[in-house]
Amino acid sequence: MSTQMYEAGLEKNAANFAALTPLTFIERAASVYPTRLAVVHGDIRRTWQETYARTRRLASALAARGIKQGDTVAVMLPNTPAMVEAHFGVPMIGAVLNALNTRLDAATLAFMLNHGEAKAVLVDREFSEVMRAVLPSVERPILVVDVDDALYAGPGERIGEIEYEALLASGNPEFEWQPPSDEWSAISLNYTSGTTGNPKGVVYHHRGAHTAAISNILEWDMPKHAVYLWTLPMFHCNGWCFPWAVAARAGVNVCLRKVDAKAIFDLIRAEHVTHYCGAPIVHNLLVNAPDEVKAGIAHRVNAMVAGAAPPAALIESLERLGFELTHVYGLTEVYGPASVCPQQEQWRTLDIGERARLNARQGVRYHLQDGCAVLDPDTMMPVALDGETIGEVMFRGNITMKGYLKNPSATEDAFRGGWFHTGDLGVAYPDGYVRIKDRSKDIIISGGENISSIEIEDVLYRHPAVMAVAVVAKPDPRWGETPCAFVELKAGAAVTAADLIAHCKAHLAGFKVPRAIEFIDLPKTATGKIQKFELRKLAQSVSAIDV
Known part of the structure; x- marks a missing residue:
């Protein structure tokens, strides 16, 4: 009897249980701080009340065009107000947001749109050329929405059937959106930056997005009305869930295209x-x-x-x-x-x-x-x-x-x-x-010894001339493989490979010292992550030096 005492007549109900979702953060920000600044982008300065109304318009307009619960809505956007709004408007109708990496090639983007079965895609005019090349490969009908950002003055034509502001104008700012009935429901789809084969689609749920956003606030002691600058791409892990964290603090999203x-x-x-x-x-x-x-x-x-x-x-x-x-x-x-x-x-x-x-x-x-x-x-x-x-x-x-x-x-x-x-x-x-x-995969095994590439990188980063560095394995006929360092120098810095070798020798065991050093502009992803798989290809042809 005692084991069931705390269950009988104590069931979940609407009064005592609600699915966790970060969508409640924007509703509260707009309700409690309606006139507080929410978004800054050039001359655009919008309050939380205005931003909330725009997200509801987006949700309403997408629903009117047939987007429903469980459908994927992709976005090809830089860090603009539309990107902030998509993080709320898309999941408000139970759809799943797929923020695409804007640096990817047409073939990879086509794979993502097909694999994720996207029913709509929002495209900033800066990326219309690559997206125009993608669309013929999309295997199902897809709603294309142009996003014409006033701060973008470069090339790019409209390729969609409606422009974003017109889409919003067709929506209802009082749209009665519903939170998910199950917090395990998907909120977003993020593709990994896989180095071999097709990228994997990582599915986030509402509960995880909610808890990640709150944890960000706790780890940083992020105060109310914090002013957050979008240096991190929102397509990268949904901006580490900070679109939702900023809303929870009724903070300010300071947008940055580049x-x-x-x-x-x-x-x-x-x-x-x-x-x-x-x-x-x-x-x-x-x-x-x-x-x-x-x-x-x-x-x-x-x-x-x-x-x-x-x-x-x-x-x-x-x-x-x-x-x-x-x-x-x-x-x-x-x-x-x-x-x-x-x-x-x-x-x-x-x-x-x-x-x-x-x-x-x-x-x-x-x-x-x-x-x-x-x-x-x-x-x-x-x-x-x-x-x-x-x-x-x-x-x-x-x-x-x-x-x-x-x-x-x-x-x-x-x-x-x-x-x-x-x-x-x-x-x-x-x-x-x-x-x-x-x-x-980055451990270098040289003559049977395990060498950490990170340990070598840490030492090279200590040199005042080094801006960035990555160490990978270089095939070696005697040792199997040896460390090869690719170094990007600070502007105006003058240093030789011999100088860096001497620096490494002062801090590392002899077998860990790089046998080759190459000065290049390091290949990076859109988020600044160094692409080691590209460097492994280059290492095949880099000449070793006597250390």
Whole structure:
């Protein structure tokens, strides 16, 4: 009897249970702070009340054109107001938002539209040429909506049957949208940047988007009315779920079509930007901007970085600007960041080098993620917390995808043992913090010794002439493979391969020192992620040097 005592007559009902969804954030922002600024884009300055009405118009207009629950709506947009609005208007009718990477080629985009069975696509005029090449390959009827952004003055024709503002004008600003009946319902579809074969479609659910957004707020202590600058593409993991987080704080979305140092600093000053995110290359771009471009920022700016660990020089340069850096880690499959490296109070008394070493770790799980651990992938047991024993970094909890669209075998493999397998190799420290040592595919095995490419990269980043670096394996007839470093120098820097080799020798064991160094502009994705698969191809023909 006692086991059922707390169940009998205590069922879920509309009064005591609601499915979690980030869509409630915009409704509350518009209700509580209707006149607060929500969106800034050039001369456009819209309130939360106005933005909410526009998202409802979008939902209504799409529904009137046959888009329904479970349909996919793709967008080919930069960080503009329409992109913010799509994150709410599309799921308001139960449809699934597929934000396309605007740097992709026509064949890959066609695969995504077909695989995701998109019923509509919103296209910024900047990308109409590539999308015109895509559309003949789309296998089903698709509604094409042109988005004509006033801040875009470049080439590009309208290719759709209706323009975005006309579409909104046809919608109802009082549209009675419904939250999902099940928080497990899909809210968005994000394709991985796969390096071989077709990309995988990662499906997010409303519960995960809600919890990821709230966790972002908690990790950053993000205040009400924070002013968020869109340096991170919203097509990347739905902008790490920050479109929903900003709405939850009734903050300001400061839109940015293109990453440019002067434009970023101008907006930070003019709009009093308090928060922005980006890959290390974005932060490097800012700290290496001319002094006159950086001058005049008198308030604190919170920066979030994911990807390569921030080197000491970057942390120090950002601190001089008045920027405080938070290091996070994640993947598309966990909604962007799902772990964070919280800075402990006692770290503040340490020298910059030691602080950088501690801050380089991927840290601990997000507040609302159940677990981030380093496990032996064979036994699924935790590795020793000694900072040395290598295992695979794994996640579990609400901030984890539903799975891969139409790919049950890949989904099952990713979730084997009840954890999401990242493919990243790492260690855990006595304080519970995790640090990545390398991707499993990026470990260089030279003469039977395992070499971490990240360890070499960390050393090269310490050199004052280095802007960005990536290390990959180069085939070697004697050793099997050896480290090959591709280096992008800071503007005006003059350094030789011999100089960098000497620098590495001072900090690394001899067998870890790169046998080849090549100076190039590193190939990167739209989010600033270095494309190592391209570098592996180049490494085949790079000449080794005597070290």
